[in-house]
Amino acid sequence: MLEEFLTQQLAAVEGITLDYDTDFASLTTLRVGGKPQVLVRCSNPEAAVAATQLVDDASVPLVIVGGGSNLLVRDGAVDVVALLLEFGDINVDAGSGLVRAGAGAEWDRVVAASVDAGLGGIECLSGIPGSAGAVPVQNVGAYGAEISDVLTRVRLYDRRAHVDEWVPAADLDLDYRYSNLKFTHRALVLEIELQLSTDGLSKPLRFGQLTQQPGERRRVAEVREEVLRLRHGKGMVLDPQDHDTWSAGSFFTNPIVDPALAEAVCARVRTTHGDAVAETMPRHAVAKGEKLSAAWLIEKAGFPKGYPGQGRATLSTKHTLALSNRGEARAEDIVALARDIRDGVRAAFGVELVPEPVWLGLAL
Numbered sequence: 001m002l003e004e005f006l007t008q009q010l011a012a013v014e015g016i017t018l019d020y021d022t023d024f025a026s027l028t029t030l031r032v033g034g035k036p037q038v039l040v041r042c043s044n045p046e047a048a049v050a051a052t053q054l055v056d057d058a059s060v061p062l063v064i065v066g067g068g069s070n071l072l073v074r075d076g077a078v079d080v081v082a083l084l085l086e087f088g089d090i091n092v093d094a095g096s097g098l099v100r101a102g103a104g105a106e107w108d109r110v111v112a113a114s115v116d117a118g119l120g121g122i123e124c125l126s127g128i129p130g131s132a133g134a135v136p137v138q139n140v141g142a143y144g145a146e147i148s149d150v151l152t153r154v155r156l157y158d159r160r161a162h163v164d165e166w167v168p169a170a171d172l173d174l175d176y177r178y179s180n181l182k183f184t185h186r187a188l189v190l191e192i193e194l195q196l197s198t199d200g201l202s203k204p205l206r207f208g209q210l211t212q213q214p215g216e217r218r219r220v221a222e223v224r225e226e227v228l229r230l231r232h233g234k235g236m237v238l239d240p241q242d243h244d245t246w247s248a249g250s251f252f253t254n255p256i257v258d259p260a261l262a263e264a265v266c267a268r269v270r271t272t273h274g275d276a277v278a279e280t281m282p283r284h285a286v287a288k289g290e291k292l293s294a295a296w297l298i299e300k301a302g303f304p305k306g307y308p309g310q311g312r313a314t315l316s317t318k319h320t321l322a323l324s325n326r327g328e329a330r331a332e333d334i335v336a337l338a339r340d341i342r343d344g345v346r347a348a349f350g351v352e353l354v355p356e357p358v359w360l361g362l363a364l
């Protein structure tokens with residue numbers, strides 16, 4: 001139980017509600033996980049900062065929860081205080097293209113409001129679940145776009161320095177599914193600021209399924225519609241009726257490997273699957289080596305879409321990279337499936353898959 005003194009201090013802060021009933025299964029899109037010691041619901045940034053200070057001063061582990069779409073939490077009692085940021089004003093300036101959103105705003109509402117105002121730059125990020133405050137955490141990306149393309153500043157509360165201030169996006173070390181906020185819990189994102197384009201057109205499109213002419217710019221609303229359609233087809237838009245979406249989206253990041261390893265993987269594919277398949281192996285040169293496709297490797301290692309694992313957690317029937325809860329899964333079922341796949345890909349190709357979600361109280 002949380003110390004009575006801390007509980008009283010938290011309860012006394014204006015804008016805070018203490019919730020002892022909600023478990024992580026209700027807070028996350030994988031829908032697994034037990035109860036935190038308490039869920040602290042914060043209705044404004046000042047309340048979130050005050051709660052963080054109190055919990056940090058008491059040396060109690062704190063976890064910030066947005067939409068829970070990139071979180072895998074253990075079953076049973078979870079020895080943390082969970083902080084839910086429930087403030088989410090969205091301000092869109094159609095003239096300048098400047099957009100600001102509070103951490104608790106649903107990310108897709110930010111995209112929809114920007115697209116409705118004819119602003120371009122985040123239309124390819126339509127349909128990604130979760131909160132605005134979390135988008136910088138792993139530099140969310142999809143269909144050739146990343147939030148780092150348009151993120152100018154974030155309002156951060158730095159938990160070590162005890163400072164609440166706007167910092168430039170450049171201070172976050174944004175990279176492929178990474179920022180220095182991910183896994184570190186060093187700061188709370190309270191607000192984000194984006195600079196979008198105002199000519200009604202999308203960012204130059206690079207992704208083959210969105211354009212036949214790389215570099216083409218299309219009307220933002222058209223691109224949003226197309227992205228949502230594609231994502232629905234892959235089970236990548238949340239739908240409570242569709243168990244394929246009871247997931248954390250892509251469960252593993254695309255591995256970035258040494259070119260020599262990429263060559264060795266290709267040679268193994270040639271041996272096991274033949275020349276024609278080896279020729280289609282996705283490989284992209286990036287600054288740190290070659291980026292391979294985790295989904296492709298998983299499939300070629302013998303895990304097709306819908307791979308049943310032990311039954312309660314399976315691969316999505318629409319996308320090889322999503323591990324999904326078929327309704328009754330426990331956290332350990334998701335972990336067992338993740339291990340099965342990680343080990344299978346390692347055995348087949350010598351490539352180590354790394355999970356994308358943040359894990360709480362569990363390890364692979």
Ligand SMILES: Cc1cc2nc3c(=O)[nH]c(=O)nc-3n(C[C@H](O)[C@H](O)[C@H](O)COP(=O)(O)OP(=O)(O)OC[C@H]3O[C@@H](n4cnc5c(N)ncnc54)[C@H](O)[C@@H]3O)c2cc1C
Nearest residue numbers: 064066067068069070130131133134140141142189248249
């Ligand atoms: C169906 C589906 C499709 C997805 N598709 C994509 C995709 O295309 N591209 C992509 O990049 N991701 C995708 N994801 C992953 C996920 O939606 C994103 O990572 C999203 O940004 C997570 O937001 P969230 O609010 O749910 O974060 P949570 O899962 O609640 O939290 C994730 C991490 O961020 C931290 N965090 C959350 N809010 C804050 C804050 N305000 N300040 C500091 N830390 C914070 C948490 O403590 C935790 O460590 C998908 C997930 C699902 C379920």
